[in-house]
Amino acid sequence: MEATRPGQRRGWLRFAPAVTLLLFLGPVGAGLVGAVLPAFGYLPALGGDGPSLDPWRRLAAYPGTGSAVGMSLWTGLAAATLSFTLTTGFAAACHGTRLFRRMQRLFAPLLAVPHAAFALGLAFLLAPSGWLLRVLSPWATGYQWPPDIALSPDPYGLNLILALVVKETPFLFLMTLGALAQVPADRTLAVARGLGYGRATAWIKAVLPLVYRQIRLPILAVVAFSVSVVDVALLLTGSTSPTLAILIMRWANDPDLAFQFVAAAGACLQLGVALAAILAWTGGERLVARLGRRWVMDGARGGAEGAARIATALTVAVAGVGVAALAAMGVWSVARRWRWPDALPSEWSLGNWAGFSGMAGGPAATTLIVGLVAAVIGLVLVLACLEAEDRAGRRPTSRALWLLYTPLIVPQVAFLFGAQVLLLGLGLEGTWGALIWAHLLFVLPYMFLSLSEPFRRLDPRYARGALCLGAGPNRVFWRIKLPMLTRAVAIALAVGFAVSVGEYLPTVFAGGGRITTLTTEAVARAGGGDFRVIGVFAVLQAALPLIGFLLASILPGWLHRHRRGMREGL
Amino acid sequence: MPTMPRVSGRSALAILAAPLAIGLFALSVASPASAQERVWPEILAAAEGESVYWNAWGGSESTNGYIQWVADTVEDRFGIDLVHVKLNDTAEAVRKVLAEKTAGRDEDGSVDLIWINGENFKAMKDANLLHGPLDEILPNFALIDPVEKPTTVIDFTVPTEGLEAPWGMAKIVFPYDSARLEETPGSIRELLAFAKANPGRFTYPAPPDFTGTTFLKQALHALADDPAVLLDPAGGNFAAVTAPLWAYLDELDPVLWREGTDYPKSSTEQMRMLDNGAVDIAISFNPGEASALIAQGRLPETVRTFVFDEGTIGNTHFVAIPYNAAHKDAAMVVANFLMGPEAQARKQDATVWGDQTVLSVAKLSAEQRALFADLPRGPATLPPNALGPSLPEPHPTWMTRIEEHWLTRYGS
Secondary structure (H helix, E strand, O other): OHHHHHHHHHHHHHHHHHHHHHHHHHHHHHHHHHHHHHHEEEEEHOOOOOOHHHHHHHHHHOOHHHHHHHHHHHHHHHHHHHHHHHHHHHHHHHOOOOHHHHHHHHHHHHHHOOOOHOOOOOOOOOOOOOOHHHHOOOOOOOOOOOOOOOOOOOOHHHHHHHHHHHHHHHHHHHHHHHHHHOHHHHHHHHHHHOOOHHHHHHHHHHHHHHHHHHHHHHHHHHHHHHHHHHHHHHHHHHOOOHHHHHHHHHHHHHOOOOOHHHHEEEEEHHHHHHHHHHHHHHHHHHHHHHHHHHHHHHHHHHHOOHHHHHHHHHHHHHHHHHHHHHHHHHOOEEEOOOOOOOOOEEEOOOOHHHHHHHHHHHHHHHHHHHHHHHHHHHHHHHHHHHHHHHHOOOOHHHHHHHHHHHHHHHHHHHHHHHHHHHHHHHOOOHHHHHHHHHHHHHHHHHHHHHHHHHHOOOOOOOHHHHOOOOOOOOHHHHHHHHHOOOHHHHHHHHHHHHHOOOOOHHHHHHHHOOOOHHHHHHHHOOOOHHHHHHHHEEEEEHHHHHHHHHHHHHHHHHHHHOOOOHOOOO | OHHHHHHHHHHHHHHHHHHHHHHHHHHHOOOOOOOOHHHHHHHHHOOOOOEEEEEEOOHHHHHHHHHHHHHHHHHHOOOOEEEEEEEEEOOOHHHHHHHHHOOOOOOOOOOEEEOOOOOHHHEEEEEEEEHHHHHHOOOOHHHHHOOOOHHOOOEEEEEEEOEEEEEEEOOOEEEEOOOOOOOOOHHHHHHHHHHHHHOOOOOOOOOHHHHHHHHHHHHHHHOOOOHHHHHOOOOHHHHHHHHHHHHHHHHHHHOHHHHHOOOOHHHHHHHHHHHHHHOOEEOOOOOHHHHHHHHHOOOOOOOEEEEOOOOEEEEEEEEEEEEEOOOOHHHHHHHHHOOHHHHHHHHOOOOOOOEOOOOHHOOOOHHHHHHHHOOOOOOOEEEEEOOOOOOOOOOHHHHHHHHHHHHHHHHH
């Protein structure tokens, strides 16, 4: 009797993975079609009735396409490699220490701040007329005027790589933390240490192989993101050394509409570049695995200690750079006049905030609402998919859930124009529904990344015990699983919210320019180059997600204040 | 500034009201009177209560502030709800209209008004994406004198044919810090001599940034044997006509900031470099911009501007209405208001924006003329008689090919 109702519910839940996939992959697919067709000359609104290879010929003939592809691959792969190396080295050297726990707290704001806001701060920090040299000039450097040297932006993509490393290391660290909880890390470490292995060597030889499998997908997402990022690259690479993503934006924005075809071809090329980077990474994996196996087998008890210490120092330095970049934007937001070579503003003013609080209020409210709604819908979908998988076993549809990560792998510019045409065709463009849905494309995969493993590693004995005591599956879900997952759910909500706050292109495309968020306002202001205004927006942009992460770290403990065993969470 | 809360609030309302709007739209289709046959009072009446989504570059607080004043005024006077959709690049709006055409949305489009000129205008005109002609409808077109200001009807050599309404005059000027620089170059040749004498102290924004491209056009105009050919489309004569430009840039490149290996991305970035003393000369497309930046605390008070004796490139910027705009009546009312003496005079005020008027003073009444009489000009703005001749923009085809050529030679 009781058993039939859960059975029906299961019938409904069974479709959750399929529905979720359809909702999110349909548009991406449609969007890709919308990029592929013009790439081969088909775009009737512009008189293109293809098929034609002309867009590709123009793409190849455009000055600098080849070097831009090289630049994208170099910066993206270097950033991903460095982020991974730092994360691993830091985790190896500091696993279980106080610094390890402290770093979690320091990383949270860096993770929360949208890429563009952070990149602006970094650009100001490292520019020839930037904060660093202002502090040192002229007394230490002798520079009366900003030196004419390529510090930031630079032609080699080093600033871009640094910015990506500052943003991606905290992300991979968070993912590593999640993975560590799923593997018997402490026991493995204890055994290895007992056999005489050094702390870091033991971690890398024994724990990393267990952890790596779990964080592989996030790493591939980082690789794909890093080779196709637009806003950060735009701010931090030299104007004569663009990445492919920058060229695509340039073509898409070219007043000569014939360039739309070239932009579409470029978007397809960008997809190829992302796939090539992922292939290169997996090739590298195999190489490292082969070499690493020999190293693991040779039985040496040390060898990684020094390197891990260097990685730790670099990780702390990277976090320091990140915090300084954020601080720079904070100082700008209360400056009136701040010229070279003043280390601090010569005139301060709260006028920026007074003048812009009214202006930013609406977009801030929109950002908050869209972020909350997207995160909550994302949570419901993720939990429904995971619960369905748990009840029915891993069926093909649930195994296909990794497809949810496509929006993270496929460059945004490649499918957003097509997705916009789809929205227009449905008459949904510029509506809140469309905007939230566009955000969900990116919010959902990240929430899935952060929630799926905690859910899957819930000790099944609790649920089994409850079932034996007569509770139905729904009761087990609400009374056992969900309370035990409070902390993971809170973090997933914070992650989803932070992702939503930072979205720029999806907001522009789905919102039709009519719905503005803090990020679209900030990017519109970035073009005007008034750092005082940009500072206000950057601080607001950083503050919202940060509050989310703070709540996520405080609330679960408070909710469970009467349950000692749950206070620390899982 | 209270724009933003309104934007989101109204768009929420707009969604709720959408079914109603579609119903009203069906009614209005029933009456066959096209805009051309209708008289202005009728349009004014129809505009009341409509929203206008104005897609305009949103990077500057002075222009944003001015647009906000326009929004408040048209709300009071015409009952129009004007929403500033802040763009990073005008091409975004062009692409949006294009996406709508691709999706078959030929009515009820999301863009009502675009701040536009030059290549973007040509693209929209060529693709039949514009509504008009407006010059037969908007009363304030009578205050324009195409002989006195030819660029108000010819946009980058392309006849506007009334498809866009003139809004402001732009002209290249060079801001510099008079505290550091006593003598300023008087011609493009003297600029080269200055750069050679002061290596690393001059640069220009990298094309395809439009200020950077305009600097190249400026140089080409001064250096070409016969600048008149620039008014016709570029053809087989491209190499011969532009040869002096490349010879000039080859000399200039090694003595630029960073020896020409990198360039600022925009004129605002170069303005910031001037503020910090990283360069001695910047480039601006608005004679009043330097004064406005001084007032905002973004340039030193010693900054002044100079122009070349041979003249500098000047053009006009406009507003246009897409062919599928949902609120054409209200958009026309706003466009007409923007051309009016009151709005034009306020825009020319250096403390507001400092943008020169498109109107012909001779056509104004005494009362209207008084609006322009005592406008503060700002310390860095040259008086009208010192701004020198305005050189015409070359045909857009020159720009496209110069950009590509520049990218090949210096861009990577």
